[in-house]
Amino acid sequence: MARLCGEDRMARAYDDDLRRKIFEAHAKGHGSFRTLAAVFGVSLGYVEKIFRQRKQTGLVERVRHRPGRKPRVGDEAQQRVVQWVEATPDLTLAEIQSKLLNEAQVQLSRGRVWYLLRKLGLRLKKSRSTPRSGTPKPTKSGARSSLKKSARPRRNA
Numbered sequence: 001m002a003r004l005c006g007e008d009r010m011a012r013a014y015d016d017d018l019r020r021k022i023f024e025a026h027a028k029g030h031g032s033f034r035t036l037a038a039v040f041g042v043s044l045g046y047v048e049k050i051f052r053q054r055k056q057t058g059l060v061e062r063v064r065h066r067p068g069r070k071p072r073v074g075d076e077a078q079q080r081v082v083q084w085v086e087a088t089p090d091l092t093l094a095e096i097q098s099k100l101l102n103e104a105q106v107q108l109s110r111g112r113v114w115y116l117l118r119k120l121g122l123r124l125k126k127s128r129s130t131p132r133s134g135t136p137k138p139t140k141s142g143a144r145s146s147l148k149k150s151a152r153p154r155r156n157a
Contacts, residue, residue, distance in 0.1 A: 014042065016061045019050050023060055026051075073116055077104040085122045093124070 022036055030036065033051070037044045053063050073081075077100065084099060085091060091099075093110045100106045100113070108116065117124065 013062060014046070018042070019062065020060055022047060022050065023054070072108065072112075073100070073104075073106050077106050078116070078120060080104055081116065082120060082122065085117070085124070089124070091124065 018040065022040055022042075025031070025036055025039070026033075031039070033047045034044055037047045040047075054060060057063060080103065081096065081100070084096065093113050096117075097108060097110055097113045100108055
């Protein structure tokens with residue numbers, strides 16, 4: 001399917017080359033922000049934005065946009081969680097949550113702890129040494145299991 005003029009296309013960011021040229025012209029004293037915007041054919045807001053970004057980050061290059069929720073748990077705390085789970089695989093979510101709060105000063109809900117474990121590729125493992133449950137699991141059809149013969153009905157006739 002052919003695209004028509006500009007259909008389904010988003011605006012592209014200006015190149016870092018243009019940013020460098022604007023910074024060089026300003027450093028050489030070729031005018032105010034308004035003059036530079038007119039000379040380079042960009043908006044005054046764009047010139048103000050790139051100077052503000054350079055002041056905040058110290059970088060001339062464009063600041064890449066990273067959408068989505070920003071992580072609360074840093075790399076160091078994530079490494080601690082991995083160590084805790086490797087050392088004690090039967091930790092509960094509540095125990096990991098309290099360890100994060102006490103040892104790493106990171107406060108997360110239990111849901112966020114679970115999400116963090118999934119992101120790190122960790123699973124909370126149940127102990128394999130415990131006996132199996134005596135209650136049989138229900139079948140898909142909902143019919144009674146034929147594993148055990150039921151005792152006399154409990155209803156009084």
